[in-house]
Amino acid sequence: MSTSAGMGASGDVTADDERLRRWRLVLGGGEADGTGRALTGTDAAMDGALTALYDRQARGRGTGEGRGRDRSAGLGGSAPSVARWLGDIRTYFPSSVVQVMQRDAIDRLGLATLLLEPEMLAAVEADVHLVGTLLSLNKAMPETTRETARAVVRKVVDDLEKRLATRTRATLTGALDRSARISRPRHRDVDWDRTIRANLKNYLPEYRTVVPERLVGHGRASQAVRKEVVLCIDQSGSMAASVVYASVFGAVLASMRSIATRLVVFDTAVVDLTDRLDDPVDVLFGTQLGGGTDINRALAHCQSKISRPADTVVVLISDLYEGGIRDEMLKRVAAMKASGVQFVALLALSDEGAPAYDRDHAAALAALGAPAFACTPDLFPEVMAAALEKRPLPIPTA
Helix, strand or coil: CHHHHCCHHHHHHHHHHHHHHHHHHHHCCCHHHCCCCCCCHHHHHHHHHHHHHHCHHHHHCCCCCCCCCCCCCCCCCCHHHHHHHHHHHHHHCCHHHHHHHHHHHHHHHCCHHHHHCHHHHCCCCCCHHHHHHHHHCHHHCCHHHHHHHHHHHHHHHHHHHHHHHHHHHHHHHHHHHHHHEECCCCHHHECHHHHHHHCHHHEECCCCEECCCCCCEECCCCCCCCEEEEEEEECCHHHHHHHHHHHHHHHHHHCCCCEEEEEEEECCCEEECHHHCCCHHHHHHCCCCCCCCCHHHHHHHHHHCCCCHHHEEEEEECCCCCCCCHHHHHHHHHHHHHCCCEEEEEEEECCCCCCCCCHHHHHHHHHCCCCEEEECCCCHHHHHHHHHHCCCCCCCCC
C-alpha cells in the first residue's frame, strides 16, 4: 500500500501513457489517430502485425479502396510472408487473440488456399474454426497436405474430447440410471440409499427404523442398450463449428454401451457416418461443408432408422434454412413426436453468439412442441440428459 500511496503524479502519467499506447495500437497511427504517440520495439512489431491484417489499404489493394494513405501493408499472396506473420502474432499475442486474427486473415485476405501448404498448417494455431476451414477445403486438398491437416484436426478433436467427454458420460449415465429406475425391484436390485431417502417420512421412532413402503431400484438390464440417439447434422458452410462439436459428442455417445448412436450429415444429399463414430476425425473428413440444405430428406432417412420410438432421441442441428419441402419436414417432425420420439432442434452447437436462422421454421417447430435454440457445448450434456429422461429441456434465456 505504501508503494501505491507514493506514486502521486508519476502514477497518473504512467496510466495516461498506457492508455495512449493502447489507443495508438487500436487506431493504427496516421494523422487521424490523434494520439501523437510513436511506437518502438515490441509495440512497433505488434503494430506491424495488426497493420498487415487490418489496414484499409491492405484490404483494398487492387480495388482502389484506401488510396491516399501513406501506410503500406498486407500479407499479399506470399506463403513466406504469411508464415512470418503467423509466427509474429503467436509471439506477441495470447492464443485466444491469435485464433481471432487467423480467422480474420482467412476471411479478409483470402488466405484459405495457402492452408493447403503443409508448412503453413504447421505454423497456425489450431482451433475449431480452423478445422471448419480445413474441412471446407477437404476436396481440394493435395495428398502432401492431407496428413498434416489430419494432425491439426486430431489435435483440436483430442482437446475437445478431454474437455467434454468425462462430464458428458457422467451426466448421461445419471440420466440413464434415473430413467431405468423401477418401483418393484427384486431384493438384490434394490437401491437402498434412494429407497431410504424416499421413505424417510415413514420413520418410526419407537422402533428406530424406516418402513419402506416404496422400493427404488434399477432394472437388471442396466448395461444393455436402453436409448437410441440420432444426431442429424446440417453440413452447410455456416454450420462448420457445430459439425466439429457434434462429431466429437457423437463419438462420446457411441462409446457408451447403453446408448445406440447414429450420426447423419446432410446438405442436399444425406450421408450416414455411423460406421465411423469410433474416430471423430474420420467423421469430420467424411463431411463436405457447403452446398444447399434438404432437412426433410435428412429427417426421412433418420425416421426410417428408428425401431423404438419411445426410447429414441433425435437431435437436429441446423439453422433451419430449408431448401427441401417445408410442409413435409414439419409433418415428419410431428409424426416422430406423435410416435413417442423425443425431438430436439438446435440452431447451433458452438460457443458463438446468437446464430442466423430461419425464424419462421423455428416458430413452426416450437408450435409442434419442439423449441429450437442455440446450445453451447457445455450445455449439451444437460440438454441430452433432459431429453433422455423426457423432462423439459434446459433452454437458455436470450
